[in-house]
Amino acid sequence: MHPSDESQRAHILEALQKQKNALASLRITGSPTEVGQGLVSLAELHGLLEDHAASRECYEEALGLFQQAKYKPGQAQALMGLGVVKAHFEDHRGAIERIALAASLFNEVKDREGEALARACIGESLRALGQPEGAEEKYQEALILLRQTRNTERVARLLLDIGDIRMEKGEYEPARKRFLEAVPLLEHGDDPEALAQGHLLLGEAEGLLGNHDGARPHLLRAVELYGEMHDHVYEARARWDLALACYYLQDYPAARAQFETVLPLYEEQGRADEVAKVRNILAHFTAKGV
Incomplete structure (x- = not known):
């Protein structure tokens, strides 16, 4: 485990x-609604520790208390939590329900x-069930709702x-149009992972449309961001795409540099087919004197 992960886990355990x-005090002095809210907070902390079984128990008890108090916002919260737990256990039909x-x-x-968040989560479960059209419909519904709020990162x-x-x-x-709209919003946010994904996907879309010159700066930004996050799997994907963009633009020295950098990343991940492919490309460059 990375030291920062250990530190984060320690903070969550302390908060738990x-x-x-x-919660022990609330059970004596609090109303059913207050105890329910305490249980929801506890469930969320268990979720952060990936203890989904304990999370489910807390949400189920909270739901009963919110129903007893006829408190609808709490019921919605608890049901949402229970759905997310079901999705973690791969019960996507139960999650959707x-x-x-x-x-x-x-x-x-x-x-x-x-x-909006609920509709987006239904979309994720539909996608996991192999229903992309249904998923997109739910994402669109969530998007309409979120555009009415100021949560640009979720948009x-x-x-x-x-x-x-x-x-x-x-x-x-x-x-490409969706990614072009998303990236400027993410540039103003504080989610580097989503920003890296946005640049990677926009770069890939530009490349698939044959616009390799337009793809290059986005793929370069994705490489930088994934490198900073030490996410070598996605850094490798971005570098491979960037190498191809440079190759199609006939900037062979830049392409070679990217292929040489992606090679140890593939080796580290044990991706033998990709390693062989890159070695062949580099041998081809050497034969051509690049």
């Missing part, structure tokens, strides 16, 4: 213990952001999801 202590109930309750209490992430589905369908121009 504090929340357990607070719970989250759809949550979306309905969020709608009733006029919580646009909650409803941008939805645009990436919609564009990614279009890429899978071979609809590169509509995908």
Whole structure:
């Protein structure tokens, strides 16, 4: 485990213990709604530790208390949490059932952001079930709701999801338009992973449309961001794409430099086929005197 991950885990464990202590007091003095909110907070902390079974228990107890108190915002929150837990256990049909109930309750209490998040989560489960058209429909519904809020980062992430589905369908121009809208929003946010993904996907869309000159700066930015995050899997993907863009632009020295850099990344990941492919390309460059 990375030292920063260990430190983060220690902070979550400390917060978990504090929340357990607070909940013990709430059970004596608090109303059902207050105890329910305490349980939701505890469930979220268990979720951060990937203890989804403990998370589910807390959400189930919270849901019962919110139902007893007839508190709809809390019911929506608990149902949403239970749906997310089901998705973690790969029960996507069960997840959709719970989250759809949550979306309905969020709608009733006029919580646009909650409803948007619920619809987006249904989209993720539909995508996991191999239903991209249904997923895109849910993402679009979530997008309409989120555009009414100021949560531009969530809007941008939805645009990436919609564009990614279009890429899978071979609809590169509509995908490119989504990515072009998402990237400037992400540049103003604080989610480097989403920003890197945006530049990578936009670069790939430009490349697939034959615009290698337009692809190059986005792929270079993706390489930089993934390098900073030490995400060698996606850095390798971005470098491979960047190498191809340079090759198609006949900038052979730049292409060679990228192929040489991606080679140890593939070796580190044990990707023998890719290693062989890059070695052949580099041998070809050497034979041509590049």
